[in-house]
Amino acid sequence: MRLLVKGGRVIDPSSGLDKLTDILIEDGRIIKVDENISAEAEVVDATGKIVCPGFIDVHVHLREPGFEYKEDIASGTRAAAAGGFTTVCCMPNTNPIIDNVAVASFVRERALRSGVVHVLPIGAVTKQQEGQEISEIADLVAAGCVALSDDGRPVTRADIMRNALEYSKMFDLPVMSHCEDLDLSNGGQMHEGYYSTIYGLKGIPAEAEEVMVGRDISLARLTGARLHICHISTAGSVQLIRRAKSEGIRITCEVTPHHLTLTDELVGSYDTDTKVNPPLRSQEHLEALWAGLKDGTIDCIATDHAPHHLESKDCEYELASTGISGLETAIPVIMSLVERGILDMNTMIEKMTVGPAMVLGIDRGHLQEGAVADVTIIDPQAVRRVDPASFYSKGRNNPYKGREYTGWPYATIVAGKVVAREGIIV
């Protein structure tokens, strides 16, 4: 079984490759990257398209097991493929929680059977994500977990976080920290600032995130462990992480497409699709995040794909669940930053490929010969309107609904097999 991706502009930030060339794939591996390859193979015509290593999302909620009414592995991985992702890491806040071998194995097996992209589970930092005792981390590693996180529920006790970092160091596994001081954010609905005053909603100050980023940086320094900060949203976080990196602390971080493109002003519609944690921030924070991406402080872009069922969003703002179903709009939204000149194409692709691969420490996110043939092809000219009703995700909670974007996924190739074409699963 051979596949030939022909005539595209191939961009692989891991090697600095950016030229018109072809890629030949055989038995799920890339066997040749060269100009004008002619071979007996099924051809994907990539003329006018951008061909990149398969996109990796380190932060996704697939909801299975336990919350299949919000999403399951079948629907979530289809959303990923349609959105141009070839690998997703799923967060452990399922029911039961991924804090033991049985659940981690279930997720992996389910992904192999019903999924269409690679699924790498993330194990819970603490048993039941209760923040009291660290999980059986060696077991989770053996079961295939690539990172640890209590995402959604910050590890509030500094001593437990210290132990988790210290212990995970043995396995060289990153601890992905959802940084939020729950006392400072308590009851908050949106970013604290001018617009929270105008809209009369309780604010969540930027400092609710930053004080925990600061704490975790200190603990990473103390332990020498790998720390990854989830979904950073504030200028202060960027600054703290920039400084920590300059001091040689082993820290990485991610930012979501929505924190890069939407501001707290949007909450004025009381559209619950704008309700997300951390909240949409103000313009100066967005600009700091852009700068952080450009100077390398921010390692990757991750969606924090958080699908919800209709009833938990079709209600009063304060009662609504937090989260955005973002896998299927990530590429067009980030492409809009490229179009606006805020981010260049190569940086954008780096943050979706080699960036997340380095965060996880996995051999993915590049197009070297011999690599697993995960390839994302983008059509930079495609124009479409965001229509959540047509999502593969069960979660239709997406604040970009109705907006028109230029630049959409053209084809998603997972281990040498075309799984999606122009947003449609094949």
Next chain:
Amino acid sequence: MEHKDLLGLYDMSRREIELILDTALPMKDVIQRDIKKVPTLRGKALVTVFYENSTRTRTSFEIAGKYLSADTVNLAVSTSSVQKGESMRDTIKTLEVMGFDVLVMRHGMSGTPHYVAKNTKMSVINAGDGSNEHPTQALLDLFTIREKKGYLDGLKVAIVGDILHSRVARSNIYGLTKFGCEVRVVGPSTLIPPGLDNLDVKWYYSMEEALKGVDVINVLRIQKERQQHGLFPSLEEYANLYMLRPEHLLHAKEDVLVLHPGPMNRGVEISSQIADGVQALINEQVTNGVAVRMALLYLMMGGTKDEIAG
């Protein structure tokens, strides 16, 4: 009126506000007659849905509707199917299909009337949503001030108390600034929200400074549970610092007006000497509230200023 709903003064134009205030004048005449009834809204139906307690706002809407001959119904939320877990969307749909034209809603959560308005054909009037807006209170405050002073432009108005959580403060700020008033707020630093600079509002921690030369003082009710959340140490300390007392009025203009949206905590945010004094317009505000709400109901149900029944 240009909009289906009245959700707040933030999005309202000065012209629209003036239209409501002007229309409220003849409405006030109706209230003061022996026969307090005009047939203007006969055949129209109004429902009030209050998820929070209220004496004056709910009653005021009800009687305003009745004076205009609309059929008015109060949904008692505490004894309704809401207590059985009915969703907001379903509750509203039920009222809509009964044929109500106007829904007057109070809710403890900001933005709920906005959510409801998007999901119903009924005209929605916000009677107070969380910490967001209480537009009819601000309209009646504007009416009261304008009635006494003869104009609004350029007046200096101080709002005293819990600005952070106050929907009355927000609606007043939006309304007053549209008339070029100088708005000042004063209260403990923990109850002053961020971003006031962008609203052209000056804030103070000292009563003496804030009240210097003002034409109007609007005193807000302090909710006792704020103290439990640690936003100020005790009601006694609050009263020591911010209870409006006769000596404070010496800093203001001689003919200063004192407003309070009610219900009052005497001895906490306002002293009885002030509440019962000559400057206080608290009872006038209640009467004007009925007139303003009559005007609003009338305009929202398609009436124009020129055809008010005499």
